Amino acid sequence: MNTLAAPPRLAPYLDLIRWNRPAGSYLLLWPTLSALWLAAQGFPGWHLLAVFVLGTFLMRSAGCAVNDVADREFDRHVKRTAQRPVTSGALGVRQALLFGAVLALIAFALVLTTNLATIAWSFAALAVTIFYPFTKRFFSMPQAVLGVAFSFGIPMAFAAATGSVPALAWWLLIGNLFWVLAYDTEYAMVDRDDDLKIGIRTSAITLGRFDVAGVMAFYAAFLAIWAALGAGLGLHRPYFAGLAVAGAIAAWHYTLIRTRTREGCFRAFRLNHWVGFAVFAGVVADFALR
Numbered sequence: 001m002n003t004l005a006a007p008p009r010l011a012p013y014l015d016l017i018r019w020n021r022p023a024g025s026y027l028l029l030w031p032t033l034s035a036l037w038l039a040a041q042g043f044p045g046w047h048l049l050a051v052f053v054l055g056t057f058l059m060r061s062a063g064c065a066v067n068d069v070a071d072r073e074f075d076r077h078v079k080r081t082a083q084r085p086v087t088s089g090a091l092g093v094r095q096a097l098l099f100g101a102v103l104a105l106i107a108f109a110l111v112l113t114t115n116l117a118t119i120a121w122s123f124a125a126l127a128v129t130i131f132y133p134f135t136k137r138f139f140s141m142p143q144a145v146l147g148v149a150f151s152f153g154i155p156m157a158f159a160a161a162t163g164s165v166p167a168l169a170w171w172l173l174i175g176n177l178f179w180v181l182a183y184d185t186e187y188a189m190v191d192r193d194d195d196l197k198i199g200i201r202t203s204a205i206t207l208g209r210f211d212v213a214g215v216m217a218f219y220a221a222f223l224a225i226w227a228a229l230g231a232g233l234g235l236h237r238p239y240f241a242g243l244a245v246a247g248a249i250a251a252w253h254y255t256l257i258r259t260r261t262r263e264g265c266f267r268a269f270r271l272n273h274w275v276g277f278a279v280f281a282g283v284v285a286d287f288a289l290r
Helices: 011-016 024-041 046-070 092-112 116-137 142-149 153-161 167-190 192-198 203-232 235-255 262-270 273-290
Strands: none
Touching: 011 046, 011 092, 024 046, 024 153, 024 167, 024 273, 046 092, 046 116, 046 153, 046 167, 092 116, 116 153, 116 235, 142 203, 153 167, 167 192, 167 203, 167 235, 167 262, 167 273, 192 235, 203 235, 235 262, 235 273
């Protein structure tokens, strides 16, 4: 559905949640589903699959609403974000927060169909989601906080599938955090000039001339940690083939970001969900072919 074709009253809400730009939801979805398959040792069942797919899209949308409200004064000074609905005045702060709250409550209703462990961890996930937008004001690497927020589906998946969160889930989260650092640094490279003017802190600014090297190191850390964990779990060739494809995509991204153009960096970010999908496909294939 295109927001341009939506009813006038609905269009700003669809724009608020990036309805026609779902790449951000995929960045959340693939590692969450990978963890769900690993926790369940294969297909987790239609109930849990539905809960986490729908919950991921709902919470990403709610997070967008919170982020746009928190950043509304900054966004007006950035070319890419100046026309976001809260910043442009198409939606009021109260409207955006109320809509985000409704989406979060629907997601919580889905969580209530799982177990107590998942319900408990959902509060921590919500807290990190709300906290993240404000870290840009004082933390030199706010992308690390985003990494925790965008990886919290991993421990929640283990909680839902097994009733507990083992050390494996936290190691997977740490590995995934490095992937988030990689792609969100690419994203921050797009807005670096604007962010320097308005005083926002980002990993792209903190890394300076080592930004490209940092992105590639983050990719390498993500793949190395997930490879080591896969080896420890006794996973097979399909899993490592998925990691290899993800590594090849990351290497291609180097060619997009090495000259630091806005277009190249944004394209690398926008296509990053294929890295996560490659890993997820490897996990699914590994269990399906046993």
